[in-house]
Amino acid sequence: MGDKLLIRDVPDRVRTWIESERRTRRMSQKEFVLEALERACDGNQPTLFDGAARVLPLPHGIPFTFCDLFAGIGGLRVGFQRAGGTCVFTSEWNKYAQKTYHRWFGEEPKGDITKIRPKDIPEHDVLVAGFPCQPFSIAGVSKKNSLGYAHGFKCLTQGTLFFDIVNIVEVKRPPVLVLENVKNLKSHDQGRTWKVIRSNLEELKYWVFDKVLDAADFGVPQHRERVFIVCFDRKEFRDSPVFEFPEPINASPRLRDVLEPSPPKHYTLSDHLWEYLQEYAKRHAEKGNGFGFGLADLNGITRTLSARYYKDGSEILIPQKRKNPRRLTPREAARLMGFDAEVARFLGFRDELPIVVSDTQAYRQFGNAVVPAVSTAVARQVVKVLCRHFTENRRCLLKSAAGGSRR
Ligand SMILES: C[S@@+](CC[C@H](N)C(=O)[O-])C[C@H]1O[C@@H](n2cnc3c(N)ncnc32)[C@H](O)[C@@H]1O
Numbered sequence: 001m002g003d004k005l006l007i008r009d010v011p012d013r014v015r016t017w018i019e020s021e022r023r024t025r026r027m028s029q030k031e032f033v034l035e036a037l038e039r040a041c042d043g044n045q046p047t048l049f050d051g052a053a054r055v056l057p058l059p060h061g062i063p064f065t066f067c068d069l070f071a072g073i074g075g076l077r078v079g080f081q082r083a084g085g086t087c088v089f090t091s092e093w094n095k096y097a098q099k100t101y102h103r104w105f106g107e108e109p110k111g112d113i114t115k116i117r118p119k120d121i122p123e124h125d126v127l128v129a130g131f132p133c134q135p136f137s138i139a140g141v142s143k144k145n146s147l148g149y150a151h152g153f154k155c156l157t158q159g160t161l162f163f164d165i166v167n168i169v170e171v172k173r174p175p176v177l178v179l180e181n182v183k184n185l186k187s188h189d190q191g192r193t194w195k196v197i198r199s200n201l202e203e204l205k206y207w208v209f210d211k212v213l214d215a216a217d218f219g220v221p222q223h224r225e226r227v228f229i230v231c232f233d234r235k236e237f238r239d240s241p242v243f244e245f246p247e248p249i250n251a252s253p254r255l256r257d258v259l260e261p262s263p264p265k266h267y268t269l270s271d272h273l274w275e276y277l278q279e280y281a282k283r284h285a286e287k288g289n290g291f292g293f294g295l296a297d298l299n300g301i302t303r304t305l306s307a308r309y310y311k312d313g314s315e316i317l318i319p320q321k322r323k324n325p326r327r328l329t330p331r332e333a334a335r336l337m338g339f340d341a342e343v344a345r346f347l348g349f350r351d352e353l354p355i356v357v358s359d360t361q362a363y364r365q366f367g368n369a370v371v372p373a374v375s376t377a378v379a380r381q382v383v384k385v386l387c388r389h390f391t392e393n394r395r396c397l398l399k400s401a402a403g404g405s406r407r
Contacts, residue, residue, distance in 0.1 A: 017063035017084050023346060024082055061383045062390055066126040067091075067174070069165065071109050073100045073365045076128045076180060078343055079375025083383045088122045096361040097368075103356045104347055113164050118171035126382065127169065130180040130370050131161050162197060169204055176382055177201070177231040180370055183212050185227050197229070206231035207240045213378070215371040217248030220338040221255045221301045224371060228378050232385065241385045246377035256298040258335035259318065268326040269317070277314050295319055305336055307367035310360040330355050330362035338371040 010018070022032035061084040068077045071092040081087065090109040092098055102108050110116060169177065186194045201208045208231050215224035232241050269277070281292025293314040294303045302316045305328075309315065313327030316336075320326055328336065334353060344353045355362050 013063040013065075013086065016086050017061065020081060020084055021061060061380075062386050064125040064383070064386060065123070066128050067121060067124045068109075069113055069127065069129040069168075070131050070161070071101060072097050072130060072368050072370075073339075074105055075337070075339075075370030075372050076130050076178070076375045077105065078346070078372040079370075079377070079379040080126065080128055080178075082346060082372075082376045083379035085126065085379065088124050091116060096357045097365055099356055100365055103354055113161070118168040121168060121172060123172065124174050125386075126176040126178060127165070127172070127174040128178045129165050131165060162200075166200055166204065169206075173233060173235070175233045175236045176386070177206060177229070178378065178382065179229040179231075180375075181227050181229075183225040183227055186210075186212070201229070201231050205234045207234060207237060207243075209243050209245070211245040213245065213374055214248075215338065215374050216253065216301045218246075218338075218371065218373040218377055219249055219251045219253050220336060220371055220373060221253035221258060222303075222305060222336050222371075223301050224304045226370065226374070228374075230378065230382060237385075237389065241389065243385050244381060246374075246381050249377075253301060254299050255296055255302055255318075255336075258332055258340075259298075260329055260332055263326060263329045263332070267329055268320065269313075269324045271324065273312060274324040277312065277317075293317055293325075295325060302336065305333060305363075305367045307364050309333065309367050310363040313363075330359050330366070333363055333366040337366045337369055338373045339366070339369070343372050 018029060018032060022029055025032060027035070064085050065088045066080050066085045067089040068074065068080075068087050069091050071077060071090045072094075074090075077087055077090070087105070087107075090101065090105075090107060091111065091113045092101060092109040093111045093113075098109050165177075165179070185197070188194070198208055198210075208229065210227055210229045212225050212227050215222055215226075228245065230243060230245075232243065277293045284292055295317050296302045296319070298319070304315070306315060309328070316328055317325035318328065331352065334340070334355065339353050341352050344351060347353065357365065
């Protein structure tokens with residue numbers, strides 16, 4: 001090879017993987033490929049030149065394809081892309097979220113998933129879907145109850161979208177599914193909702209793993225619990241694979257680290273709104289319930305940012321000296337969700353991610369999103385299973401983006 005490392009005739013999927021991995025590790029292509037080969041050599045791994053085994057194990061990961069359904073602004077996508085995946089299909093119907101998604105990922109998502117025929121979705125290895133949570137979230141349920149509306153599966157517009165996922169899985173049989181929702185999904189309707197979801201996935205013949213993860217354990221200064229459901233096709237993985245959810249990282253995130261030094265004045269609450277929020281909290285405290293504004297601790301973590309933050313911002317208020325508290329700016333909301341400079345660089349932006357919608361839409365989008373650090377950690381655990389499956393079975397379960405046959 002001399003001192004030249006020429007990478008020619010490398011299939012696109014491997015090239016994409018090399019490119020994504022070397023960007024994550026901030027290495028040149030040559031540095032990354034050499035390190036990968038050296039690791040294989042140090043570990044005395046079988047190589048292409050070893051007659052006994054004709055596969056070259058990929059030390060850090062494996063290329064794979066995925067679909068991003070109910071994509072929002074791509075919090076799950078960032079994680080699966082960071083873990084080496086290539087997104088082959090996206091669906092998101094909200095035009096403002098589509099605008100952000102297009103700016104960040106250079107792709108226009110397809111619209112309403114209920115109008116897309118499963119057979120028109122390309123073959124993929126991992127189906128990723130953060131399906132709408134309002135029908136199951138505590139806030140969504142109490143609002144629907146107070147208005148006398150149905151919630152959960154009985155909410156016909158949003159509650160049944162899980163079954164659209166089921167329809168797609170039946171037709172496409174992706175080897176892996178990763179679903180995400182609010183923590184309350186598991187306790188909604190006295191556990192009946194979760195029972196229906198789990199039994200549907202099992203009837204589809206998938207191994208099912210689930211766990212509630214808190215984004216605060218993955219480096220963002222926000223308490224945000226979400227349930228992750230990871231499933232493996234039993235036809236592909238005959239024995240239940242050894243899948244483990246990620247462990248919390250050792251970090252103590254602080255709200256003050258995501259705040260802007262001089263936020264514009266209009267984020268400070270008016271006297272009228274501040275008085276109203278205090279009065280509201282007092283009334284509820286007298287009734288013995290804890291609803292009310294949340295004055296955040298700058299050295300700690302915040303409550304969960306909701307998609308309704310744009311209304312009054314009351315769940316996360318920033319205390320200010322000799323002034324009324326203020327709400328987060330959209331940039332701060334982005335960072336609080338972990339859409340930070342590192343994610344921006346990963347997506348090819350020099351500084352931070354561009355915010356291309358109004359404040360209202362931006363709060364909505366961030367409040368609906370998955371924290372990229374969490375999706376990355378989950379995706380990397382999934383990739384470990386894919387790698388093990390690949391090395392143990394000497395065959396790759398990759399489905400091709402264009403065709404459909406397994407390579
Ligand atoms: C909880 S958010 C998803 C968060 C996202 N998966 C992430 O990774 O950050 C749910 C999204 O589903 C979208 N949605 C709801 N119904 C839809 C439908 N029928 N077709 C496509 N998208 C839909 C909503 O607009 C919303 O952006």
